Amino acid sequence: MRLFSALSALLLAAATSLAFDPSAYENTHIQRTYELGGAATNVQTVYTVRALKVGPGGYELVLDSPEEGVQGGTDYWEVVQGGKVWDSLTVQSRSDGKKTVTIPLEPAPTGGPLTFTLSQVLVHHSHPLPASIGQDDEQFLMFENNQTMVESLYSTRKETIKYRSPSKKIISHSPAPEKYITVGANPSKKSGGTLTLGPYTSVPPTVALSRGGVLTRAPGVEVEPIRIHYPYEEPVKTIEKLVRLAEVSHWGDNLNVEDHIRLVNTGAHLKGQFSRIQYQMARFRPTFPAQIIRNIIYPLPAHSHSPYYYDIIGNISTSNFRPSHPTRGGPALLELRPRYPILGGWMDEFTVGWDMRLGDWLRSVKGHAAQKVLRVPFMTALPGVVVDEAELVITLPEGARDVNVTVPFPVDTIEHSTHKTYLDSIGRPRITIKKRRCVEKHEQDVYFQKVFTAGVATAVMFAAFALAKRLDVRISKAPQVAVVVG
Known part of the structure; x- marks a missing residue:
């Protein structure tokens, strides 16, 4: 089976490379x-393209550089037009990572131009420089990328790249490429x-597709990296x-979530x-050291209630919960203050x-009352925070079967198992979803479609309850007996 899948992927890549025509489009x-930013860098690329042939076919969009591995490329991307x-866009290049x-x-x-936007998120492309600072010192980060120019399989008439610092200041940067710049013009401008x-x-074209469907560097194109040094006035979180445990309780009409x-x-x-x-003393100054984590604003879904927060020592009382508005709704907010500042x-x-x-x-499928669809948020997004390893563990009620899982983005693994407690007879279905390198965009709902039937333990409980109602277990007085003495 694995051999068949690998062969199919190879044939698909070869067919794609043979059918690809670099002269079908032009980037105007x-x-x-x-x-x-800190741990995450948001990238937005606006493409204006024009078809040069009749029936040009699909536009091949490059996501990563050939030099970048799976761990160094794009961690989230979407195309908007x-x-x-655009949903269900299929990766047409290498099978070991997103390429095109x-x-x-x-x-x-x-025959006019078409415009679409590619949004990407890069993870851990910035690191602190200097690596160590004093408690009240200013923090600086260094952004590094191994390719300055936008990767494309087509020729480009005009191209502009901008880098924006969150602190409205850039300390220094590496020299910009001078190739393809008008003679006498400045290749870079800082404002x-x-x-x-x-x-x-x-x-x-900066890249090309080989006969095997592998993305390669175009002949004559040299890679020039970029480095930008800038202040960062927030903690790098x-x-x-992250392990999210979600458990469904039909008895209590409750969905409990624990992170x-x-x-x-x-x-x-x-x-x-x-x-x-x-x-x-720093608390009384106009500016507090920005690199210190003092509190965390944790947004919860609308109408969440009964929050709790504890660490390895025990419950923490330094928190503030703001519930959703009773009529307008909106997210609830849980403000957490750790036991100690996190430097x-x-x-x-x-x-x-x-x-x-x-x-x-939870809702029922129309026309199929026994089929239920449950949605659970995969994770809670914190602004600018990267999750290196995320795991969602959902425990369904006993008797749920034929569970289909729908995840709106690629994940590493989906595992099915059975969780049994002292009240279960056959155990409850448990699904575990794992993904590495998650960002804010991964705060999406995962859907579980299942057929629900009452388990054996539930049936026994109902039978026992019905039997108990028919039994008279009240304590009554013994009937009096009259004794006649002759």
Whole structure:
């Protein structure tokens, strides 16, 4: 079976490379913008393309550079055209990572240009420099990417690249490529926190597809990396491990969600010893050291209730819960304050849990009352926070069978198992979904479609309850007996 799958992938890649025509399209203008941040970097690329032939076929869009491996490429991407997100775009290149996708563009009737946008998220492309700072020192990050130009299989008339610093300031940057720049023009321009490269003109294809469907560097194209040094006035938050446990209770009409979190400050490490006095004094200054994690705003789904928060020591009372509005709804907010400030290189492990009404997340399939569809949020997104390893474990009621799982994005593994407790007879179905390198965009719902039938233990319980109702277990007085003495 594995051999057949590998052979099918190879044949598909070969057919794609043979059918691909680099002269079918032309990029009239490409504009890429990098929003520099902490652990995550958001990238938006606007493509304006024009078909050069009748019936050009799909547009092959490049996601990664040939030099980038699976761990160094794009961690999230989506294509939007005319306000519509393209779904079910198939990766047409290598099977060991996202390389190119085919967009079924429909050329304009007049032969005019078409515009679409590629949104990407890069993970851990910035690191602290210097690596260690004092408790009150300013924090700086260095963004690094191994390719400056936008990768494309087609020629490009005009191309512009922008980098935006979150602090409106850029300390330094590496030299911009001068190739394809008009003679005498400046290849880069810095204005406040924005660095603009280009415009580059008459750029040939930077990559090519081999006969085996593998993305390769185009002949004559040299890779030039880019490095940008900028201040970052926020903590660099990374969740090394997130385990979300979700359990369905039909009896209580409840969906309980519990997150086990290992949070690490991956910013500049603390140089020297931590001073509690220095930390308390900083609270009275106009600017507090931004690289220190003091609190966490944890958004919960609408109408969440009964939240709890504890760490390995026990319950923590320094938290504030703001429930959803009773009529307007909206998310609930749980503000958490760790036991100690989390400085660079420090970590904290804690658990957050809450309950939700099951009726808001479970519905019956129309025309099939026994079939249910349950949706569960895969994770809770924190702004700018990267989750290195995420795991969703959902436990369904006993008797659920034929469970189909629908995940709106690729995941690493989906495992099915059985979880048995002291009240179960055959055990409850449990599904475990794992994914590495998650970002805010992965805060989406996972759907579980199942056929629900009452388990043996449930049937026995109902029978016992019915029998108990028919028994008279009241304590009554003994009947009096009259004794006649003759």
